[in-house]
Amino acid sequence: MRPSWDEYFMQIAKLVASRSTCMRRQVGAVLVKDRNILATGYNGVPSGIRHCAEVGCLREQLQVPSGERHELCRGLHAEQNAIIQAAKHGVNIDDATLYCTDSPCIICSKMLINAGVRKVTFCRGYPDQLSLEMMAEAGVALTEFAGECE
Numbered sequence: 001m002r003p004s005w006d007e008y009f010m011q012i013a014k015l016v017a018s019r020s021t022c023m024r025r026q027v028g029a030v031l032v033k034d035r036n037i038l039a040t041g042y043n044g045v046p047s048g049i050r051h052c053a054e055v056g057c058l059r060e061q062l063q064v065p066s067g068e069r070h071e072l073c074r075g076l077h078a079e080q081n082a083i084i085q086a087a088k089h090g091v092n093i094d095d096a097t098l099y100c101t102d103s104p105c106i107i108c109s110k111m112l113i114n115a116g117v118r119k120v121t122f123c124r125g126y127p128d129q130l131s132l133e134m135m136a137e138a139g140v141a142l143t144e145f146a147g148e149c150e
Helices: 005-017 078-088 106-115 129-138
Strands: 028-033 036-042 097-102 119-124 141-144
Touching (some): 078 097, 078 106
Antiparallel strands (some): 028 036
16 A cells, blocks of 8 residues: 555654764654645765764763753754755755654754744654744644654
8 A cells, every 4th residue: 555645754763864964863753735846855964974883972971961052962853954965055944844753852942933834744853842832833734653663
C-alpha cells in the first residue's frame, strides 16, 4: 500500500536528518507546498565550519540542558537551514507546511511564523512550552505525526 503524503514527507525528513552532524540529536526538516518539496534542512554547523565531532560539542562541554540557551551552540537547527536554503534559492515558503523530526524550539517557531509557514507536523516533542503557545497564537497548525517515528 502506498504511504500517505504525510508519511511520505516524514520519511524524507528522517532521511534528511541522517545528514546531521550534531552529536546530541539528529533533526531533519522538509518544507512542502502543494505536495512539492521546496527546501530541506538538517541540524549542523554552517558551511565551512569544522564539525563538532572534530572540536567537541560546546553544549556538552558547558553542560547545557536540552531546550535551553540555544545561542550556546555552533550549529543551526534543521528548520533554520530549510528556511535559509529556500531564501538562498529564491523559493517562496509562504503558506508552506513543515515536516520535521522534532517540534520546533522557540527561535525556530518565531522564524517559521514570520516566514508564513502555516502547518508543522513533527515526530518527537521538544521541551519548549513557549514555542507551542506562540505557534497556537499565530494560527500555525501544530500536529504530532501519527505514524512511525523511529
